[in-house]
Amino acid sequence: MQNSRNRFYFNHVGIPLFLALVLFVSFDLTxxxxxxxxxxxxxxxxxxxxxxxxxxxxxxxxxxxxxxxxxxxxAIIGALLSFLWPRFRAEKHARMMAWLEKVRIAPALRFLTRHxxxxxxxxxxxxxxxxxxxxxxxxxxxxxxxxxxxxxxxxxxxxxxxxxxxxxxxxxxxxxxxxxxxxxxxxxxxxxxxxxxxxxxxxxxxxxxxxxxxxxxxxxxxxxxxxxxxxxxxxxxxxxxxxxxxxxxxxxxxxxxSVALQPERTLNATPTTTVVSPAQR
Structure with a gap:
């Protein structure tokens, strides 16, 4: 684990710092x-x-x-739209959600929410x-x-x-x-x-x-x-x-x-909603 951590910071911080030093010495000082x-x-x-x-x-x-x-x-537009889908509630917006599913906008909104x-x-x-x-x-x-x-x-x-x-x-x-x-x-x-x-x-x-x-x-x-x-x-x-x-x-x-992933709690975690048609209500 320690070797993995060291290697990670060497690759992401150490190498760029070394390149910056080489650049400074070879260009800025010469x-x-x-x-x-x-x-x-x-x-x-x-x-x-x-x-x-x-x-x-x-x-x-x-x-x-x-x-x-x-x-x-x-990214800006997607981030703004990502807040839209969680605002819909099956008991209040069933028709709207059904329409969004029909025109295939709902999957895109769910994708933006997840990400x-x-x-x-x-x-x-x-x-x-x-x-x-x-x-x-x-x-x-x-x-x-x-x-x-x-x-x-x-x-x-x-x-x-x-x-x-x-x-x-x-x-x-x-x-x-x-x-x-x-x-x-x-x-x-x-x-x-x-x-x-x-x-x-x-x-x-x-x-x-x-x-x-x-x-x-x-x-x-x-x-x-x-x-x-x-x-x-x-x-x-x-x-x-x-x-x-x-x-x-x-x-x-x-x-x-190199690190094994564990389940994460993310900003995009939202309750699962189910579309309920008027006939089912």
Whole structure:
């Protein structure tokens, strides 16, 4: 049991912290970000490869938001509807419940009620993650490459730790960590839901989320709106936001595949109701 616990925290906390340390040492302390941006920056046109492509901007910046935005909106709607079915009572709403069964809305409402905890987790984890990203953006005030004097802008290029202010807004810069990348990484919330139910494709959900966030962030690098390290930093911050929120909602036993599950009392536990037709009353 102790080995299982240690392995769980090593995988979910230790490895991400190690990756953060590697990222800090290899990028933030070496100027590797600037060297990579120098490599893709065209000194003849004074622009990044895809900086002025409106089609690329539309596809990778505007349309790409659809996946996380619709996921969050669906979770909000589902969470609200999950409170609807338990309000029906057979002795008072028999006809309404019978009609909902007939049009096959009742099964969907029962499904949402059973998974209320998961829907609330997605909503809250999205909110906490968004708040964490905005906190670091405002409390580091880092400017994007195209805004710095290195690439035709007016602001000084700095590393995030040079400008970090724990309690107060550090300035007007809002480039670190990658906000667009974080939108893709927020899909990791579905990984924790899948892990709760021991779904065998949970790791595929995680891989999809990591790839999505990486693609979202990397496209912005080639537009000059982020340095390369901004994307993995966003992933690390989102991971910890999601993980600690999942621990509060589900607990380690539900997220650790090596722990035998025990019956749980959930937010979505509701009394069983039976539809009674008027003829039976």
């Amino acid at each position: 100027g590797l970000d600037v060297r990579f941006s120098d490599w893709i920056y065209n000194t003849s046109t004074h622009a990044f490869p895809l900086q002025h492509s409106k089609l690329f901007e539309t596809i990778t910046h505007k349309w790409a938001r659809i996946i996380p935005n619709w996921t969050g909106e669906a 209320r905890r998961d829907l609330l987790f997605v909503v809250l984890s999205f909110s906490i993650t968004t708040g964490a990203i905005h906190y670091f953006k405002s409390h580091t005030s880092i400017y994007c490459p195209v805004e710095t004097t290195l690439y035709g802008g007016t602001e000084q290029q700095k590393e995030w730790y040079e400008n970090f202010n724990l309690l107060h807004d550090a300035g007007k810069g809002r480039c670190w960590p990658g906000g667009h990348a974080s939108g893709g990484f927020t899909m990791m919330a579905l990984f924790f839901v899948a892990r709760r139910y021991r779904w065998r494709h949970a790791r595929k959900v995680l891989a999809f989320s990591l790839i999505l966030g990486t693609v979202y962030g990397t496209t912005r690098v080639f537009q000059g709106w982020h340095f390369m390290s901004h994307t993995p930093w966003a992933g690390i911050i989102v991971w910890f936001s999601m993980f600690f929120t999942a621990m509060v909602f589900y607990g380690r036993a539900r997220l650790d595949p």
